[in-house]
Amino acid sequence: MRFATNLRRLSLAVSAAAALGMAGAAQAADTIKVGVLHSLSGTMAISETTLKDTMLMLIDEQNKKGGLLGKKLEAVVVDPASNWPLFAEKARELLEKDKVAAVFGCWTSVSRKSVLPVFEELNGLLFYPVQYEGEESSKNVFYTGAAPNQQAIPAVDYLMEQGVKRWVLAGTDYVYPRTTNKILEAYLKAKGVAEGDIMINYTPFGHSDWQSIVSDIKKFGSAGKKAAVVSTINGDANVPFYKELGNQGVSAKDIPVVAFSVGEEELSGIDTKPLVGHLAAWNYFMSVEGDTNDTFIEAWQKFIKDKKRVTNDPMEAHYIGFNMWVDAVKKAGTTDPSAVADAIIGVAVPNLSGGYSAMMPNHHITKPVLIGEIQGDGQFQIVSQTPGLVAGDAWSDYLEGSKDLISDWRAPLSCGNYNVKTAKCSGQNY
Amino acid sequence: MLRILVTTLLLCLMPPLFAADIETGDPALDAAFAQILDRDFDVKGQGITALADSKHPKRGELLRGIADGELRYLNENNRLVWMREQGDDTVAVDALSGEDYGAFSTRKFKKLALNNAMRNQIDALLAKINLSDPDPTVRLNAVNAMLDHIEPRHAELFSGLVTNEPDAKVREAMLAAIALSSLSDPDAAQRRKAVASVAGSLEPAVRNGLTRLANNDPDESVRREAAAALKKIQARAELFGYAETLFFGLSLGSVLVLAAIGLAITFGVMGVINMAHGELIMLGAYTTYLIQLALPGMTGLSILLAVPAAFLVSGAVGVAIERGVIRFLYGRPLETLLATFGISLILQQLVRSVISPQNVPVSNPDFLSGSLQINSVLSLTYNRLYIFAFCLLVFAGLFFVLKRTRLGLQVRAVSQNRAMARAMGVRSARVDALTFGLGSGIAGIAGVALSQLTNVGPNLGQAYIVDSFMVVVFGGVGNLWGTLIGGLGLGIANKLMEPWAGAVLAKILVLVFIILFIQKRPRGLFPQKGRAAEG
Numbered sequence: 001m002r003f004a005t006n007l008r009r010l011s012l013a014v015s016a017a018a019a020l021g022m023a024g025a026a027q028a029a030d031t032i033k034v035g036v037l038h039s040l041s042g043t044m045a046i047s048e049t050t051l052k053d054t055m056l057m058l059i060d061e062q063n064k065k066g067g068l069l070g071k072k073l074e075a076v077v078v079d080p081a082s083n084w085p086l087f088a089e090k091a092r093e094l095l096e097k098d099k100v101a102a103v104f105g106c107w108t109s110v111s112r113k114s115v116l117p118v119f120e121e122l123n124g125l126l127f128y129p130v131q132y133e134g135e136e137s138s139k140n141v142f143y144t145g146a147a148p149n150q151q152a153i154p155a156v157d158y159l160m161e162q163g164v165k166r167w168v169l170a171g172t173d174y175v176y177p178r179t180t181n182k183i184l185e186a187y188l189k190a191k192g193v194a195e196g197d198i199m200i201n202y203t204p205f206g207h208s209d210w211q212s213i214v215s216d217i218k219k220f221g222s223a224g225k226k227a228a229v230v231s232t233i234n235g236d237a238n239v240p241f242y243k244e245l246g247n248q249g250v251s252a253k254d255i256p257v258v259a260f261s262v263g264e265e266e267l268s269g270i271d272t273k274p275l276v277g278h279l280a281a282w283n284y285f286m287s288v289e290g291d292t293n294d295t296f297i298e299a300w301q302k303f304i305k306d307k308k309r310v311t312n313d314p315m316e317a318h319y320i321g322f323n324m325w326v327d328a329v330k331k332a333g334t335t336d337p338s339a340v341a342d343a344i345i346g347v348a349v350p351n352l353s354g355g356y357s358a359m360m361p362n363h364h365i366t367k368p369v370l371i372g373e374i375q376g377d378g379q380f381q382i383v384s385q386t387p388g389l390v391a392g393d394a395w396s397d398y399l400e401g402s403k404d405l406i407s408d409w410r411a412p413l414s415c416g417n418y419n420v421k422t423a424k425c426s427g428q429n430y
Numbered sequence: 431m432l433r434i435l436v437t438t439l440l441l442c443l444m445p446p447l448f449a450a451d452i453e454t455g456d457p458a459l460d461a462a463f464a465q466i467l468d469r470d471f472d473v474k475g476q477g478i479t480a481l482a483d484s485k486h487p488k489r490g491e492l493l494r495g496i497a498d499g500e501l502r503y504l505n506e507n508n509r510l511v512w513m514r515e516q517g518d519d520t521v522a523v524d525a526l527s528g529e530d531y532g533a534f535s536t537r538k539f540k541k542l543a544l545n546n547a548m549r550n551q552i553d554a555l556l557a558k559i560n561l562s563d564p565d566p567t568v569r570l571n572a573v574n575a576m577l578d579h580i581e582p583r584h585a586e587l588f589s590g591l592v593t594n595e596p597d598a599k600v601r602e603a604m605l606a607a608i609a610l611s612s613l614s615d616p617d618a619a620q621r622r623k624a625v626a627s628v629a630g631s632l633e634p635a636v637r638n639g640l641t642r643l644a645n646n647d648p649d650e651s652v653r654r655e656a657a658a659a660l661k662k663i664q665a666r667a668e669l670f671g672y673a674e675t676l677f678f679g680l681s682l683g684s685v686l687v688l689a690a691i692g693l694a695i696t697f698g699v700m701g702v703i704n705m706a707h708g709e710l711i712m713l714g715a716y717t718t719y720l721i722q723l724a725l726p727g728m729t730g731l732s733i734l735l736a737v738p739a740a741f742l743v744s745g746a747v748g749v750a751i752e753r754g755v756i757r758f759l760y761g762r763p764l765e766t767l768l769a770t771f772g773i774s775l776i777l778q779q780l781v782r783s784v785i786s787p788q789n790v791p792v793s794n795p796d797f798l799s800g801s802l803q804i805n806s807v808l809s810l811t812y813n814r815l816y817i818f819a820f821c822l823l824v825f826a827g828l829f830f831v832l833k834r835t836r837l838g839l840q841v842r843a844v845s846q847n848r849a850m851a852r853a854m855g856v857r858s859a860r861v862d863a864l865t866f867g868l869g870s871g872i873a874g875i876a877g878v879a880l881s882q883l884t885n886v887g888p889n890l891g892q893a894y895i896v897d898s899f900m901v902v903v904f905g906g907v908g909n910l911w912g913t914l915i916g917g918l919g920l921g922i923a924n925k926l927m928e929p930w931a932g933a934v935l936a937k938i939l940v941l942v943f944i945i946l947f948i949q950k951r952p953r954g955l956f957p958q959k960g961r962a963a964e965g
């Protein structure tokens with residue numbers, strides 16, 4: 001009973017607050033709203049807070065340049081608190097209540113899958129900045145992070161060049177590592193690697209006791225052929241993993257680890273001297289030499305008021321995605337999502353590694369792939385780089401069932417999963 | 431021969447980019463230095479080989495400098511230099527001539543880029559140079575470094591050196607290397623002899639060599655003997671494998687015990703369901719971080735200081751929680767659960783806002799890094815060894831406090847019969863606060879240990895709260911021995927299952943096992959006996 005009254009009082013307070021908020025919105029009708037959907041609390045806050053700040057900086061810079069279509073941009077920041085269903089609710093709030101023109105957000109694949117139906121139902125635009133497992137192409141989502149062929153496959157190619165014959169595929173137990181490893185396993189087998197030379201291992205989120213696994217890797221790697229670890233281990237489980245490697249005396253010279261989720265930001269929390277020589281594959285490193293990158297780093301450190309703050313790959317993805325959206329809005333002359341979605345295909349903007357990235361018809365972008373070795377100062381030294389840009393592939397060429405699919409959102413095809421063999425679009429939007 | 435040919439060829443092809451700058455009087459060496467400065471890794475590798483093959487007196491020092499990333503070059507004159515601190519300046523000292531070029535900004539010093547293949551190459555080259563080092567341990571390491579890819583010419587090299595080698599250990603390693611290389615001798619009798627002489631070794635290189643012989647040797651008897659030797663070695667390696675698993679289990683168990691033992695007091699003895707227990711661990715870990723910040727460069731000392739400091743910080747927070755919230759909720763477990771869960775969220779967000787949402791770096795002192803190498807298949811990591819010992823120490827200390835001190839007596843009295851204890855003059859409110867503070871302080875100490883193993887971040891506590899409750903419930907509520915045995919047992923069980931079930935499934939199986947166990951023995955492994963158990 002008491003609970004019910006409290007609830008009623010609470011709902012009154014909420015509606016009052018909402019009314020206030022709406023009054024604020026009415027006043028600022030001459031702005032274009034941009035939604036920022038990143039977790040500011042909970043497990044993922046560690047990675048996503050940085051991206052929220054990046055968006056605020058980009059919007060701020062755009063406003064200093066005079067805004068967009070003669071209007072100022074206004075960031076609407078919400079906190080989905082690392083809670084996947086809450087992502088969907090907050091996305092709905094951004095689209096329905098705040099009427100944002102576009103949303104920049106999400107980190108984990110499960111959060112993206114959770115908001116996807118909302119964006120398709122309400123016809124919103126989502127720019128997703130993180131490397132992911134592919135096998136998806138939605139009319140309403142723009143994937144500015146790497147697809148597997150823009151990160152995992154070139155990394156494996158590099159290690160093959162270095163003479164690696166045995167492969168440990170180690171990952172955290174969720175959709176991105178599982179799908180990526182499935183693709184990699186198929187790719188390695190297609191390259192003639194025997195079943196017995198591939199070891200696959202999954203661990204829970206935040207795993208911290210790596211003793212047995214590192215010991216197994218050590219044994220696996222001492223069988224006479226050169227071995228490497230391809231790691232899709234997520235986030236902060238990496239720190240104890242690398243520590244254990246160091247303590248058990250496994251150095252990058254014996255068994256290099258190439259990681260897809262370890263960037264400058266993750267390394268800034270640890271002493272990297274024991275990690276020197278381990279690898280990471282990204283589309284951007286802070287150590288890239290070039291004027292655009294220098295300007296970006298300078299602006300970022302000034303904005304965040306920290307001269308030691310690092311930049312990383314998902315930040316670059318937001319930089320590219322935001323500039324693409326700005327260009328597309330200018331080209332379309334409106335912020336209407338359908339018009340912008342049509343206009344953005346083919347838009348090319350500078351990336352931070354000194355070239356241009358373009359939006360493909362499958363809503364993925366073109367990027368260079370860089371392989372870097374970890375240095376003692378927490379930065380990466382680039383040891384290999386694809387000669388040109390690699391176009392993101394929504395559907396992997398190495399998986400049964402998806403190798404015949406293509407995605408093209410231009411009219412007249414307008415389909416995310418068109419089967420070239422049966423000449424049919426399955427009708428699903430993803 | 432080919433290498434020299436290639437080098438000379440390249441020497442002719444090399445555009446004289448840098449060659450004019452580095453002059454040693456030896457044109458081959460000049461070219462080598464020019465190649466080392468090249469951005470292309472293949473060219474650089476050739477330069478490094480040429481440098482190692484040269485007779486330059488400083489070649490060992492230079493190669494080591496390249497491998498460690500200490501050797502730099504200056505962009506303005508393309509000289510290889512050492513970076514030396516001189517007061518506030520960094521000065522460049524020529525690596526070849528020793529000439530001092532004066533102070534430069536650190537950004538002017540360019541690193542020589544390396545990749546793993548080159549690090550391996552340099553190691554192999556250095557090993558060869560190090561074979562004539564005056565220090566026997568350097569020589570021993572050099573021999574061991576060559577063991578992995580032993581070639582007949584190395585064996586010849588060793589045969590020449592072994593007679594004059596004064597150190598017994600180095601001699602032994604060289605003989606082993608010679609035996610290993612004669613595993614691929616063209617003469618079958620030689621191979622058989624070699625198999626017999628390496629039969630006792632656990633070196634992976636030996637095992638790989640024997641496997642090769644056992645499968646592919648043309649001689650029937652060699653194949654048989656190699657297989658027999660291999661079987662013996664594998665049996666021994668398996669034995670050490672079990673020892674390793676046991677160690678892994680004990681070390682995982684000791685972490686569980688450390689995390690749970692504070693809870694064994696607050697939950698086990700006092701009966702308070704404290705969901706903020708994990709956050710008290712986290713506060714201990716953050717205390718370690720803050721002390722390290724305050725004492726830069728003294729990692730070892732700061733860890734030692736962190737133990738009492740973390741106890742005080744977490745203990746004080748614990749007392750505050752007890753006095754501020756829990757004391758109003760005694761006897762209402764559901765409300766205690768919700769309230770402490772709220773506190774745990776508040777503490778997390780507090781750390782996020784005040785310090786940073788990012789994980790913070792806590793460095794490991796030297797004595798907690800590396801491993802104790804027992805033989806080539808078994809090594810025990812120091813951090814785990816120390817934490818196991820630390821866990822036993824904390825347990826013994828806590829046991830002493832509860833059984834042998836006045837506070838312990840009062841705690842036990844209040845938990846067994848509150849009314850009677852009060853009638854005897856025990857100030858039960860004060861005892862409650864102190865007991866809760868003690869349990870929380872122990873959680874803080876656990877945080878210091880965990881900061882050496884895992885990430886220190888706002889979510890640290892959440893990862894351990896479920897495990898802690900699991901251990902306490904399994905071990906038997908209200909029994910410290912139960913927590914110790916329960917924690918170590920669960921750790922070992924987890925590690926025994928991990929190799930065949932995988933880390934994810936092993937965890938699930940342990941949980942299922944505990945649920946079934948609790949069905950059979952609801953009071954855990956060591957139930958409390960007597961009338962106290964009824965209350």
